[in-house]
């Protein structure tokens with residue numbers, strides 16, 4: 289994987305344990321070494337989203353929040369109305385970006401897309417952990433992100449449909465990994481009890497669905513981003529805006545076509 293990433297032009301350094309410690313002196317790690325991806329970045333989603341919303345509102349974007357889309361009214365191949373639990377909205381263009389819920393919503397439009405929910409758990413440690421480097425603890429499959437005011441430990445890929453049930457053994461596995469890799473970081477039972485879960489929208493081949501569908505002329509799909517939706521969101525947003533503005537897209541949408549080879553009959 290490292291060679292493959294280097295071929296893409298990413299800067300990657302191999303570090304031994306001492307070099308990792310010199311980069312992150314306040315949270316010693318129980319590891320032989322690590323690969324440092326110098327071109328990687330990390331962020332605090334809650335802060336980014338709050339500021340993005342303010343910025344968009346200042347630019348004239350109107351948000352209609354706390355609504356559930358319950359159905360669509362079509363005229364020919366076009367959607368003309370979107371029904372919510374509170375009102376009916378008229379629409380020139382409709383973008384479906386409803387994550388793991390997309391499959392059910394799209395069925396009512398005659399669009400068959402396979403999107404499964406892949407449940408992930410996250411535990412936020414509020415105390416000062418000393419962790420300053422984001423990391424993927426490969427053997428334990430846990431991602432660690434220092435955020436503003438806390439450190440997030442996230443992991444698990446549970447395919448059990450659309451539900452928010454929490455399995456304690458999975459929570460404990462994340463806590464155990466945190467403790468094994470960072471012996472000086474305390475993840476208390478009280479902290480483990482604050483675990484949250486989210487549903488990643490999984491496509492069958494791990495590649496998102498971005499583009500139009502032949503069944504509806506004014507519909508754009510933007511879903512199936514699996515484990516990478518936070519990172520890929522801005523690029524997807526750009527592609528969606530290019531599609532709707534009838535501009536040529538910044539990159540070919542062929543690999544992301546909702547009707548790619550297997551898509552139609554799944």
Ligand SMILES: Cc1cc2nc3c(=O)[nH]c(=O)nc-3n(C[C@H](O)[C@H](O)[C@H](O)COP(=O)(O)OP(=O)(O)OC[C@H]3O[C@@H](n4cnc5c(N)ncnc54)[C@H](O)[C@@H]3O)c2cc1C
Nearest residue numbers: 356357386387389408409442486513514515516517518519
């Ligand atoms: C624990 C965890 C850690 C993760 N870490 C990373 C990471 O480090 N980097 C990364 O890139 N990605 C990460 N991801 C993946 C990322 O969160 C997802 O890929 C991303 O959230 C998908 O975005 P989305 O907008 O497609 O779907 P969602 O974020 O699920 O948003 C879909 C929205 O649609 C709404 N909705 C559904 N149905 C309806 C309806 N009928 N009417 C109205 N609204 C509806 C839902 O309520 C939801 O708010 C992580 C995911 C988890 C669970």
